[in-house]
Amino acid sequence: MKPLPDRIRPEKFEDVFGQEHILGEGKILHRILKSKMIPNMIFYGPPGTGKTTVANIIASKTNKKLYKLNATTASLSDVKEVIESLNTLMARDGVLLYLDEIQNFNKKQQQSLLQFMENGSITLIASTTENPYFYVYNAILSRSIIFEFKPLKNEDIVKAMKRALEIVQSEFENTVINIEEEALEYSANVSGGDIRKALNSLEIAIFSTPKDEDGNINVDINIMKECTQKNIFKYDKNGDNHYDILSAFQKSIRGSDPDAASLYLAMLIKGGDLKSICRRLLVIAAEDIGLAYPQAISIVKACTDAALEIGFPEARIPLSEATILLATAPKSNSAIKAIDAALSELDTTNLGELPVYLRDGHYEGAKALGRMQNYKYPYAYKNNYVKQQYLPDKVKDKKYYIYGENKLEQASKNYWDRIKGTNNE
Known part of the structure; x- marks a missing residue:
């Protein structure tokens, strides 16, 4: 058969x-x-x-x-x-x-x-x-x-199981097959969207259950649990699924959702991919929390170092600490935006020469070439700041770093607005 x-x-x-x-x-x-x-x-x-x-x-x-x-x-x-x-x-x-x-x-x-x-x-x-x-x-x-093709919804799997039950029932003479709705729903829920897995469990449940005194087969949720494999989380370290989960993990932390972040962390832990988790947490600390809470990367580094040192299963604890810290921390992407803007400038602009007074002058003959001439040493001025052009002439008015709208960066902005606005050369 x-x-x-x-x-x-x-x-x-x-x-x-x-x-x-x-x-x-x-x-x-x-x-x-x-x-x-x-x-x-x-x-x-x-x-x-x-x-x-x-x-x-x-x-x-x-x-x-x-x-x-x-x-x-x-x-x-x-x-x-x-x-x-x-x-x-x-x-x-x-x-x-x-x-x-x-x-x-x-x-x-x-x-x-x-x-x-x-x-x-x-x-x-x-x-x-x-x-x-x-x-x-x-x-x-x-x-x-x-x-x-997408994983089937539970309700679709239950419908398929009921259709299968009709076919199996037609194969039995003088036997009524009774299956609790709860048993069907349980099998659908643990099938992971795989209709074949659910139908195989249904078939085992029917044919392994002895008939009652009336010659009928009765399958309840306990029998179905015995005949159904434990839900096996599908994870491939080298496949598409790996990158999808890592992406969802980072986006959930970026979106300040500690619950979703914890679930995706659990998926990554089930996959046993410790190095990828640690790497991604460190990236998130710099890319998504950044200057809103710059100490976060130090804490995350300590957590990931601990996780790598102790390994699974205990590694889940410092990984969870780092994940929840990042998910609930204030967010800023100003650091990545600044460096990406600067990198893009290099791809599209011929910058010409660097300002001559910024170039290295620690060698014989540098003075004759004008190196470091007229350079203003900030520590010789009030508040350790003096107005001076640091960008090349062609991009002298460009802004790559834009202060983030968070408490720490706005405090820094207010400080420098005050210093640069009142400074006298």
């Missing part, structure tokens, strides 16, 4: 749960199927979200010869076999190649398809759990439409 996910696999878009953003009435994939002009496509998303199901539905609506390859096990010779079939009567209308896990094909293997994609003799539908922009050859990307 086939596994339950395969027995209930939909044969039309209307029976597919989730992915309404691309499969719903009037949406792009729905329109493509109606047009019967099938382009090259790449389906991108986590496991159990319907990529293979949708590919099968599309394939069934064409007159093309269907081939299925899994790039994990397929070789270049398998691709050549598909190409050779183009000259046969079986493929007189062309070939539709469904290539699963395309990220496992190297550049040469992917390139072998280009010529035939170009002339339309092969229509490619590829699927991948990895970001195609990182793993798929650019020439393939430029000839394909990319569709992102």
Whole structure:
């Protein structure tokens, strides 16, 4: 007997749960199927979200010869076999190649398809759990439409489980299968948006539960918990998910949300990526807190050093301290804006020479070249300040640093406004 996910696999878009953003009435994939002009496509998303199901539905609506390859096990010779079939009567209308896990094909293997994609003799539908922009050859990307499949919502998974239950019920004679709604909701909640995982748990629960005295099967939440794997947090240190979580982590701290920051920190900790956490916290301390609380980076450095020294699981404690400190600290991005503005100036402006009185004069002959002549030493003046041009002539009036709207930087601004406004040369 086939596994339950395969027995209930939909044969039309209307029976597919989730992915309404691309499969719903009037949406792009729905329109493509109606047009019967099938382009090259790449389906991108986590496991159990319907990529293979949708590919099968599309394939069934064409007159093309269907081939299925899994790039994990397929070789270049398998691709050549598909190409050779183009000259046969079986493929007189062309070939539709469904290539699963395309990220496992190297550049040469992917390139072998280009010529035939170009002339339309092969229509490619590829699927991948990895970001195609990182793993798929650019020439393939430029000839394909990319569709992102998203994790299913809990309510969609519950609907799919109820549909599966109807099918399983039809396979039993004189047996009623009763499953608590709470059990279905629990399974959906811990499936991580993977419908296949939820259906496998449902099947195990049904077939492993002994019948009661009336010959019926009753599955409650406790039985479902026994048959359901613990929710496994999906994390890939080298994948798209890694950078998405780091991005959400920094944006939550920047947005002063300690709760969201703590959740994303927990995800990073679950992934065991200590170095990335420490590096990102130090970047945040300088980029997002900056001069509003300049001591923060020293505290964060102490916390990250401690975390690296003690390792997991205890490292979570100083990491949490640093995260909450940064999330609740005043914010300023004036430091990064200043250096980025200065760097941009270098890319667009020929600055010419530096002011001659600022240039090094600590060598024989420097005086004859005018080096350090007429330089005003600030400590020789009141308040250790004297008005003097430090920028090159071409950008002498530019402002790269703009004081942030926070207590510390505004106090600094007020101080220098007073000193520079009253200073006499």
